[in-house]
Amino acid sequence: MILKVSHMWPTAALGHRQIVPWCEKIAAESDNRMKCQIYPAMQIGGTPAQVYQQVVDGIADIGWTLPGYNPGRFPSVEVFELPFMSRKAETTSRALWEYYERYGAGDFAQVKPLAFHVHDNGQAHNNRHPIRTMADFKGLKMRAPTRLTNRMLSQLGASAVGMPMPAVVEAVSKGVVDGYLLPWEIVPAMKLHELTRYHSETAAGEPALYTAVFVLAMNKARYEGLPPELKRVIDANSGVALSAAIGRAWDESAAPARQLAVGNGNQFNSIPASETASWRAVGDKIAVEWVGEVTAKGYPGQEMLDEARRLLAKHSAP
Structure with a gap:
């Protein structure tokens, strides 16, 4: 199974350098039943503001973007983009995932969120x-x-x-x-x-x-169509731990x-x-x-x- 992954970053950017080992881990833990085909720098087509909809529509199986590129579509998580909220990306990303579980499910109901995080200050x-x-x-x-x-x-x-x-x-x-x-x-x-x-x-x-919120999301039908053992691989490599790890990497960068x-x-x-x-x-x-x-x-x-x-x-x- 090939998972098409779309993002806006050039290959030298941290975001791309983070998605590569994540994909390798998914492949290893699924015995190569799931592999990524990564489209950096919008090589899949479209614009950064369209990545989320690409995931909803199945053009991409997984996408990484900013909810803020679609103003008004995701009011819940905007709170973390208010001025002077964040001190560290890792701790803010932990807080953001926990907050999403309480307040953001409705805004992101069309996808399977894998991580929410922010960047360094x-x-x-x-x-x-x-x-x-x-x-x-x-x-x-x-x-x-x-x-x-x-x-x-x-x-x-x-x-x-x-x-x-x-x-x-x-x-x-x-x-x-x-x-x-x-x-x-x-x-x-x-x-x-x-x-x-x-x-x-x-x-x-x-x-x-300031800081900005990012979401790494998977096409909902693609996720729900996985057999249970492959869902477990995705679940084990998403959520608060992944969100915090991404945030920590941004702090260190x-x-x-x-x-x-x-x-x-x-x-x-x-x-x-x-x-x-x-x-x-x-x-x-x-x-x-x-x-x-x-x-x-x-x-x-x-x-x-x-x-x-x-x-x-x-x-x-x-």
Whole structure:
């Protein structure tokens, strides 16, 4: 049985490097009854925003993408994309899977989720000037990956430009955007450290400026059509353990990826907690707005926000 796996990353990116050993493990534990055919960088066709629907429709058996590329389709998990929620990808990914089991089943009922995770702490990168205060965002055209990061950038004073990750390189090189929000791992994977001069990072110990939610999902009919012993192989290699392992790999990727930008001679600055206090007030305002929006759609918005914060605290506890 060949499982067609679609994702948007180039083969040098961490996401691709993670799916390869996962596929090898699936093959080994199924005695080669299940093997992957991986289509990196959207080689299966379509766009990153279409990966989820490709899985629903069976064009791909397994897909890896961001729910946020389909604004409004997955309100439940958006809570983890609010500003200043995440501190570490591993612990946030653990919290995210547990949260999904309680609140996300309806949004993702058309697929068999295998993992939910976030990336390492998102930072601000640009070519105009260092971002040291909120006022430094004014006048910058900044790429954002999700609906809520668009809103955050706008409220911080930038002109937010929404686009999927693969479009960022051309947008930066042509000056369509001045900068972008991305975690460290993706910057050198897309060779963006060669196109970017300034990197502004939240201070150590502070929650991330932002993070984005990813889902690794399997076509539901494909999964349900498996014999019990092959379902067990999939089940044993999915869920909270896989989500946490992916998140941990993203955490570990940040320092070596950052070092490539250091080696390129780029400029760095750390934004102190005293400054980001006012930024976090913007995040709190966006959280209140989010609660109102999802509550109007029939979700228990405040309960979901409170539970997400509780789970983050639970999984971050020593």
